Amino acid sequence: MKTNFNLRTVNVTRYISPLREGGSLPALAEADDDFKYVLKFRGAGHGVKALIAELIGGEIARALGMKMPELVFANLDEAFGRTEADEEIQDLLQGSQGMNLALHFLSGAINFDPVVTVVDPVLASQIVWLDAYITNVDRTFRNTNMLIWHKELWLIDHGASLYFHHSWTNWEKHAQSPFALIKDHVLLPQATVLSETDSAFKQLLTPEVLEGIVNLIPEDWLQWEEVEDTAAELRNVYLQFLLTRLNHSEIFIKEAQNAREKLI
Known part of the structure; x- marks a missing residue:
């Protein structure tokens, strides 16, 4: 890694x-x-x-x-x-x-259609886990934000994730939210191995990996007029949000499993 x-x-x-x-x-x-x-x-x-x-x-x-x-x-x-x-x-x-x-740009890619393409339960569980973790509200039947390219499934468009940062208040509460909107996820019906995925992914997303990703944010993307925090302080909140959410992943996993049971 x-x-x-x-x-x-x-x-x-x-x-x-x-x-x-x-x-x-x-x-x-x-x-x-x-x-x-x-x-x-x-x-x-x-x-x-x-x-x-x-x-x-x-x-x-x-x-x-x-x-x-x-x-x-x-x-x-x-x-x-x-x-x-x-x-x-x-x-x-x-x-x-x-x-x-x-x-x-993936030239020749086509939009993923859940009616046409059946996704393997492992991959479906991985994508559902990801979106529950990053609170991505935008992977639904209406807008799947996935492409088929060279017969493989590719993910695009995560700009609606981490929506806690639009209010920037009480991030600790948001970090431990169950994320009820996972009920609308296009791949939730196929996501049968969420617990196993959770165990595997928590091993991969080490603090070093998450810190490396957060450190990619350019300094001038962290100059916000509406807050007094420095760029370093804003960056640290993103990291702490991700670490806290990972450490309490059972909250959003249980929410996804319960939502799936209601669907099927």
């Missing part, structure tokens, strides 16, 4: 098209490494907090061995977007100068 986490940084060179299915207007873009990316903007609705959730959720998924497109830091030059005709997009680009986050 790696503890030395690092993300590449690319410079965005071309805005290709908006991805209108995303509430925060993500875009397909090209970078100076000649790869295409799904670009998430710091100037969008939930700002840097959505990027932090995307970063932490995605890298925890990767640390647990799940398939996640590569995440990169994506730098947006101040001159970028001045020629964009759409005013809404131009405002978004101008408000997102500096460091953003992007996922490697």
